[in-house]
Amino acid sequence: MKRFFLPLQLSLVSLCGAKAPNIVLILSDDQSYTDYGFMGHPHIETPHLDKLASESALFRRGYVPTALCRPSLATLVTGLYSHQNKITGNNPANTPENSAHAKRTGKDPKELIISNIDKHGCLPHWLGKKGYVSHQSGKWWEGPYQRGGFTEGMTRGYPNPGGRHGDDGLKIGRQGMEPVFDFIDRSVKREKPFFVWYAPFLPHTPHNPPERLHKKYLAKGVQNRVAQYYAMCEWFDETCGALMNHIDQAGIAEDTLVVYVTDNGWIQTEQGGYGPRSKRSPYEGGTRNPIMFRWKGTIPPSDRPELCSSIDFAPTVLAAAGAKGPHDFPGLNLLPHLKSGKKIKRDTLFGESFAHDVADVENPQASLLYRWVIKGHDKLLLTYDGAPGKMKYPPQGGEPQLFDLKKDPTEKTNLAPKNPKRVKELSALLDEWYVPEQRTMGKVSPVTTGPKAGNNSKKAQKRTEAPANKQSANPAESKQRPNFLLLYADDQRDHTLGCAGHPIVKTPHIDRLANQGVRFENAFVSTSTCWVGRSSLLTSTYERKHLYRVTPGPLNPALCESSYFAVLKTAGYRTGHLGKEHVSIAGESAGLMWDVRQRIGRKPFFKKQPDGSMRHETQILGDWAIDFLNDQPEGQPFCLQVSFNATHAEDGDKRPGIGHYPWPKVTDGMYEGQRMPLPPLNDPSIYEAQPDFLKKSINRQRYFWRWDTAEKYQTNMRAYFRMISGIDHVVGRLVKQLEEQGLADNTVILYTADNGYYLGDRGFAGKWTHYEESLRVPLVVYDPRLPKAKQGRVLSEMTLNSDVGSTLIDLAGLPVPEAHTGRSFASLMQGDETSGWRKDFLCEFLAVPGTIPRWEGVRGEGMTYARYFVNGPEKPPYEFLFDLKNDPKQLTNLARKKSDDPLLQRMRNRCDELVAETGPAMQEVGETR
Ligand SMILES: [Ca+2]
Ligand SMILES: [Ca+2]
Structure with missing residues (x-):
């Protein structure tokens, strides 16, 4: 390729360090582009990723081509867009189409989706041909790690029980980093170039951060659910710090290309869950994420103003490794520009969104909901009438949406009605990318929100039955x-x-x-x-x-x-x-x-x-x-x-x-x-x-x-x-x-x-x-x-x-x-x-206002303690304490006898402890609805 024409000095550097670099992919899961210290977040602290950003070619305007876990991951390892690799959603939907494919092939639709990576190939395979060893940890949807060509890994994968999206792999980060560190150390010792897939289930739900971090954000005055998420972001950052530290301590920083991407965005709501314009959506909150490339001594750190897409990951990494894939990639090999600092001339990115569940595993267009193009700072978003399935936030309206991302980064003002010409120009770019022949633009399909209930006829039950599941049995597995x-x-x-x-x-x-x-x-x-x-x-x-x-x-x-x-x-x-x-x-x-x-x-x-x-x-x-x-x-x-x-x-x-x-x-x-x-x-x-x-x-x-x-x-x-x-x-x-x-x-x-x-x-x-x-x-x-x-x-x-x-x-x-x-x-x-079985538990009552006051307590093996907040959570509560051994009928309230009894004090403390382990203090529990 002509792009490899490099300035002399840098070519010499790469010639001197002639051996292929190690490649470490850090993949965040469900985190918004705003949610980092270096991206200017007012609360979230990410000192380790801030440091990585300062050492990297940093693209603040990075994007993923699709904003859902599995398809986003699949674009990284195949180097292909979702409509090309056919991995468009997280699960197969229960549709007659998928049922028919299952019948025809004798294979579960889940297996049919995974088989796409056999057809299109996978990055670890291609690196393996150049002598790379590779390790998978964290999220991985495409069967056992071996199926993706990793030489080592943690995920047992489908069809094993729990093998949907990572099983044992999901322990990484949350339960330490040992498997990754061990792999790196062994590879260094063997002098083998290596590839690390570090895709922890972080800050992804469950949002159960270490208490110290949760408390830190609560202390900043952040609402509880949001504080949990912020704490998860910092927890994730800590694991990245440990990983970078391990690489640097091993003395391989100059031999290692570290790439940072997030699979999709996430806007935390106070109720728990994510907002409509984040995960799964084609809006900035779903698709945008900072992308970083760190290769000490080879890629000069810089804040890059250009656009970057995770679709560029595969061709860039392959170029660094001197390896090749079996086909042309739609992404760009950024390596020459990263090394030279030269401006990337491409100013256009494409993306698409599909339903969470794949309506037809053989036909990506069946689930197509959006396509988008960004040219410079103009973004055009087109809506299609693919089968939306179970959508939390289904497409609305269907009209074209045009945004000026520079002036309007949160996409509030649709400029399309006033700029038909620009809409036409950008639509033409989308159609140069590809034409969805089976879909109608500007229309939305009615949403099915999953099985309908309330009808007690047998017919209704039949309709909600999952036809595809009839084939999904794995007899060997289900026997036990x-x-x-x-x-x-x-x-x-x-x-x-x-x-x-x-x-x-x-x-x-x-x-x-x-x-x-x-x-x-x-x-x-x-x-x-x-x-x-x-x-x-x-x-x-x-x-x-x-x-x-x-x-x-x-x-x-x-x-x-x-x-x-x-x-x-x-x-x-x-x-x-x-x-x-x-x-x-x-x-x-x-x-x-x-x-x-x-x-x-x-x-x-x-x-x-x-x-x-x-x-x-x-x-x-x-x-x-x-x-x-x-x-x-x-x-x-x-x-x-x-x-x-x-x-x-x-x-x-x-x-x-x-x-x-x-x-x-x-x-x-x-x-x-x-x-x-x-x-x-x-x-x-x-x-x-x-x-x-x-x-x-x-x-x-x-x-x-x-x-x-x-x-x-x-x-x-x-x-x-x-x-x-x-x-x-x-x-x-x-x-x-x-x-x-x-x-x-x-x-x-x-x-x-x-x-x-x-x-x-x-x-x-x-x-x-x-x-x-x-x-x-x-x-x-x-x-x-x-x-x-x-x-x-x-x-x-x-x-x-x-x-x-x-x-x-x-x-x-x-x-x-x-x-x-x-x-x-x-x-x-x-x-x-x-x-080691429990000796007590938290008992409580937060609901049904107006019936009796809220209360919380501890039911131990020999004692019951309860405190009723009769005059509201700020006032001293009315307490009960019963000795269940001597008074199993709970007739003598010991708390009314002596208010500073050491036993009573112990039970109060235990109650505080159980509450703190579990959720907000009574004072912070909201109103019951
Ligand atoms: Ca995700
Ligand atoms: Ca009941």
């Missing part, structure tokens, strides 16, 4: 992976099961699961409220972490992404949720979590059937679950959750019995004539001893709805127990169904509830408090694979609702996401070493 059936009751305390020793209530099917499985006699929810119990179950986190309804918006999308549903679905499970949700889930999150989703509420419990008959929703859920199982493709594991509205009262109907606690027909007549024993803490003095704010709380108001007269109590109790037995009946039906389908031997069944429940105890009804009646829930786990000797045990370790999801993931053989505050109790079930 158990199915999960999670049965979730509403408003049920731990003691109301036959297996828990209740003298009246009949639950033979659940009892059988307990007798052949394990029952946890100390199972708790950390917050006793319907929607919080559910959001903690779904995200495997404390309320203080997910902050659902305390921060605006739907359930934290990042935590949805690390939910058991999303993790299992990603790993190839068919996932379904049937019944009560009571948590708002964003369409995009729902798409990641569920293949099948069908909601049903109470009000009323009985639903009219097509034949005119009335059916109780407990039984309808049984029907739906059986439908789900009947549709289960052979060889694919499933995770199905059935969330009953029973045994929640019909609050709007106060008629005792069938009005307030409507039971299904199948339990008609049960408990008739049986005398219901009175609640154990029925003595009026127990109620009288409560502080005023509890005496007047919703717990007391609802007492008068159901328990206050002997007759009401008797009638309602019988009805309530019929509801429980109604659930038990469905459990029996489902166990039978699993047996008939031959799934019983490999299906783990869990039974639990969203919160505890007062049945008149202490003169209360409902839940919401720190007392045991509120916090305790049933937890029965039946694992058919458990050896006989381990069956039928009652375990006393304290488990939490947030443990359930972590356990399912663990039982599936997948790593439990770091974002979980819950822990897997699988080892307890198996009877393994249990030392």
Whole structure:
């Protein structure tokens, strides 16, 4: 190439250092171009990247050609645009097209996407031909590292479980740098040129930075979620500092070309998640990022005013290595300009955006949403009608957008209507790049936000079924992976099961699961409220972490992404949720979590059937679950959750019995004539001893709805127990169904509830408090694979609702996401070493304003501590302390006896500690919505 004509002095330098340089790629994940010290951010500190910038040829106007993780990474290693390498999105969508490809080829659409790198080749392969060794760490989507031509690496990759985007590779940075350092040291010793792919899962979610960094940004007055993200940026910077330091200490700085790129932008919102004009969008917040090249002694440091694209990475690196790819690259070899400092004449960059999920793995245009061109400072953005799939921020309008990036870097003013000529000129450039023949410009396709819910017909379920998944089974892999059936009751305390020793209530099917499985006699929810119990179950986190309804918006999308549903679905499970949700889930999150989703509420419990008959929703859920199982493709594991509205009262109907606690027909007549024993803490003095704010709380108001007269109590109790037995009946039906389908031997069944429940105890009804009646829930786990000797045990370790999801993931053989505050109790079930299990947990109540004051506390093995912020978070709280060993009924409040008791002080401190580990202090928790 003629471009290699170099000034004499610099050519001599490269001749003297004749050997090929090492290449180190640092790839940030989900970080905006503004979010660095050297880019002028007012808060974020990145001293190590600032230093790298000062030693590099720095392009502040760098871009990626597409702003989503996987396709962006694929452009780097193939050197091709997404429409060329066909890796346009993160996942295959569940479409008839992909299903047809799967059928035709006998391959999973996931595999079909990966196979593109076999066709187009991959940078590590090409470097390997020149004697390079290479190491992959961090994010990597294209199967095991070997498939990309790396000689070493961390990612096991698809089709291994959890192999979607990096698995073990994602530990790099977050859990140290050893694998990379070790590789560098060995390569130096062997005198081999090397290539390092350092693509840590940073600052990407989960945003769980070290506490010292989080506190640092909180202290700067930054809002909590934003502070978490800023802290992640600095954490990432620290790992880059360690890497650069290692290179410099090894004495190879002059033999090593370091390239810095971000895969896509990220604009952190205060609710958690990213803003509309960042990740995935074609706007500056998505596509722009600083690009740096450092090669001491060869590339003079400078602040380069030109445009640069990550599409230039492959040809530039290949030139440095003296290697070649199998085809011409659309990017530019920048090396001559980097070395000489000469101006890069190119003033035009191109980019494109596709839907997150690939609508047709053989046809990139099927998912095309935008193309853009930047010439100088003019940017034209064109919109196309590709299939948007599950889009968080779908394209709007569709008209051409023209921006002057110099005057208007945040793209506020669309100049297109006033400048038709410029639009035409720039459109012509886009069409010189390539012409999307199958798409219409200026139009948008309607968005499908993932499976629609609320329709209880079987037809609706069929429509939401994932056809492509039918082929996605990997029999060898799924054999060891158990199915999960999670049965979730509403408003049920731990003691109301036959297996828990209740003298009246009949639950033979659940009892059988307990007798052949394990029952946890100390199972708790950390917050006793319907929607919080559910959001903690779904995200495997404390309320203080997910902050659902305390921060605006739907359930934290990042935590949805690390939910058991999303993790299992990603790993190839068919996932379904049937019944009560009571948590708002964003369409995009729902798409990641569920293949099948069908909601049903109470009000009323009985639903009219097509034949005119009335059916109780407990039984309808049984029907739906059986439908789900009947549709289960052979060889694919499933995770199905059935969330009953029973045994929640019909609050709007106060008629005792069938009005307030409507039971299904199948339990008609049960408990008739049986005398219901009175609640154990029925003595009026127990109620009288409560502080005023509890005496007047919703717990007391609802007492008068159901328990206050002997007759009401008797009638309602019988009805309530019929509801429980109604659930038990469905459990029996489902166990039978699993047996008939031959799934019983490999299906783990869990039974639990969203919160505890007062049945008149202490003169209360409902839940919401720190007392045991509120916090305790049933937890029965039946694992058919458990050896006989381990069956039928009652375990006393304290488990939490947030443990359930972590356990399912663990039982599936997948790593439990770091974002979980819950822990897997699988080892307890198996009877393994249990030392080191939790001795206490954070219990709290942030929601439902106006019912009772917010509170937080610690439930330890022998003590319960709680503090109620009766007069707001700034005022001294009202405290409770109970010695559970000597006072299991929690009748003597030790906190009222001696306010400076050392034990009380210890519990206060422990509470502070648990809060600090988990989320904001009570003073910083926002208003509940
Ligand atoms: Ca990314
Ligand atoms: Ca509930």
